[in-house]
Structures are given as C-alpha cells and as structure tokens.
Amino acid sequence: MSSAADKQGTFVAKPPRGRAAAIGLTRAQIVEAAIAQIDARGLSAFSLRELARGLGVSPAVIYWHVGGSKEDLFAAIAATITGGLVAAQDPNAPWTERLSQVFHAYRAAVHRHPNISPLLGAQMKSNGNSSLDWIETVLRALADGGFQGTALRDAFNALIGGLCGFVTMELAPAPLSEDGAWESRVAERLAAVDPEAYPLTHAALPQLANRIFVLRWQNGAEVSYEESFSALLELLIDGLALRAARPATIALSEPSHG
Template structure:
C-alpha cells in the first residue's frame, strides 16, 4: 500500500492509541517546558495534550484526575532530584545544607514554578516523599521527634521555601517594563527626612532586597541571604535540639 494511503496517520491518533508508550516522566517534562516558556498562569492542560499529541484525558490517565495531581508530580520530580546522591553518613547539618542548596539551584532553573512550590497547596503530595524522607532523617539524627520534629520540619520548609518563593516572585505580566521603571523611580525618590536610615543605604539596597526591588532572583542573586538563613536555621536547630530519648520511636518498649 502506498504511504499516503495509510488510513491512520500519526497526527490523527489523539486517543488512547496515541498514549501508548507515553510515560509519566514525558508528561512532566512537557508540562515543565510549557511553564518555563509561558509561566504558571498561562499553563494549559489542552496545550500540554497537543504538545504530546494525545487527548487531555490521556494526561489524566497517566497522572490522576486533576491539574493539581500534575502539579504535585512536577513538584515531586524537582524535590526528588535534590535528594539524590545525599550521603546518609554525612553529619545531619551537612545533609540539610546540601539538600536545601540544591533545592534553590533547581528552582532557579525553573523560576516560573516558584509561586506554585511555595505558595500553593496544589504542589503538595506523596510525590515529594524522597525530599521529606531526607529532611526527616537529618532532623531525626539531630535529636528531633514528636512535636519538636514537626516544628523543626515546618521551620525549615517554611523559612527556606518561603525565601525562594519571594526570591523568584513573578513581576507583573502586563506592561512589565513600564512597571519596573515606575517602581525604580519611586524607590529613588524616597524622602530622606521621613526615612533617613533607608535613604542612607539606598545605593546598597536598591533593587537588592525584598520589598524595595523591581527585579526578581533571575536577574539579581539572593544567594547570600539564602545561605545566611540556611546557616541560621541549622545552627538554631543544633542549639535547640531536644535532649533525651525519642519516646515516639517504634522500637520503644516502655509502657
């Protein structure tokens, strides 16, 4: 049969037949590429399906019944990557430092994801368990358990994740250039009589600190502040580590 007589050309296979061979990893990679290019707000399941030459139903078949399932898998893929090659024999402080520095580097390559990772619960899910396991293991070795473990975990994730969410916060999507110029002008015009301390250090702080900036971490590095926060949290956890046995341990045989 001549090639042009093929009754089912590839471009028309958009149902389950087109999904044969499609993997979760391919769906995640395609979704991440779309978010990298167009931003989180412009993400479209229909466009994702078109890019993979399948129907939207096939995306849900692979990843669950809602867009939130896909976002959780994207988050999980990123957090799993930062947990790889962590030496469990390293001191717990070094493990935390390594995994959270890697997390910032990873988010920095996909800054459009930052709002989802830090500020939206739809990125939550069991797909993040590799990261959770690594952090809990380090905190357990530091002596944290029970309520103290929960508080320490939330302090790390909230503090460092929140920092990254702010660092890569998106600028206005419309008239971005005009907004930047207007904001820069307003910062430069800060009244020295009303705000003398702020005005005195404007050359060092302008567009370099949260609140008084018009560019995010893709243009201006906040590595120094992040590493300071990470070290402060780790030092604080070491200083406040509980003293005494882990009474919540599954091997505890006391009554």
C-alpha cells in the same frame, strides 16, 4: 470510561496498541512538555489548550493520559521536579552539614524551574509519596542532632517553612511585570522614596542598591538571593546546633502546657 492514567504507572508497562502506538504520546512526555512550556512562557500563560496545541494534539488527549484535572497535572509536575532531591546528600556527614546540603539542593532544584515555584510550595505539603524521602531525611538529621517530641516538630516546621518559604517568596513573580513596565515603575518609586519619612530605606538604596529582597531588580537583570539564603540557612542551623548542644538550658520551645 478507561484511561491511560488508570493503567499507566510511573514507567511504561506494555507496548501499547491502536493507532497511537505509532504516535506514542506518553504521560511522561506530556508532563515534560508542560514543564518546558511553563519554563519558556511562564505559569500564567500556561493552559491545557496551549499545551495540547504545542503537542499538535487535541486538548482531550491531556485528560485521557493524565486523568483528573489541571490540578493533577500540576501535582505530577511538582513530583517530577522534586523527585530525587535527596540523592545529593552525603549520609556520613554531620547532621548540620546534611541539612545544609539538603536545603541547598532544594533551592537549586526549584531555581532550575523558577516559574513553577508557586506550585511546589503548595504541593510539598501533601504530596506524600514523592516527598516522604525528603521528610525522612530532614527528620533523620534533626533526630541525630538530639531533637525529639515537640522540639523536633518545631525544628522541622521552622526549617521547612522558613527555607522553602524563602525560596517561594524569592521566586514569586512580581506583580505587574509585563514588558519591562514593572521595572520602570519600581524605578520611579525608588526615586520617590521620601528621605524624611523613610531615612533608612532611602539611605540603604545607594549601597544596597537593588539587592534588597523587596526590590528584585537590577538594571533589568535578575538578582540572586544566594547570599541571603545562605545567611538564613546558617542562622537556622547554627541556632539549632546551639540548642541541640544544651537542650536543657535553652529549650527551642517551652514545654507544652496542655
């Protein structure tokens, strides 16, 4: 009937009793082990049974400690990774700079656990408790920039959606990427691009090589989209600053006609 998930908060409360007092498996340890496994073996290879196997423990233990279902474990993982995201921000910097810092910190945090990226995107939407700090920080920066009402909403959504979405897509696992088979398939397709039908795509290949977003591949090595992310961030923040400076002349969105 009862479970550790009921009593145990984020931190250990009382010294536990029972046989497990000696073994002492914790909710935090389970989440940590899950993150380690996903980092090491990928999200699709992750299962609760494999997690339990890695911990040398019965699968049921996971349920007793975490409670609920696999989805709840994912929520806990997302909360752990995105926790304390706002710390790396200087509250005295101008609002544009604060935004830049916050989103660069977000990208860095997600890049520390690329395989978990698919979870974060979905979780950022409703994971209220752990992302309120984050939301408030972004709203604060935009409010300092003069945005309010509909313009604030749209600026907020554009930033969160565009930038978090970029990172999500950037790290999205390429389909059919097993044992290097994917790389060779992409290589074949590159060679097969018809210069007549797709002149620009074809022409861009030699110089841009494999740096184009769609082709996350470079001699078998990972490709960083750092510069493209910075370009997007700069594009957005500059645009917002422009509109914040002259809110009357250039409205971010037309006044709502409802």
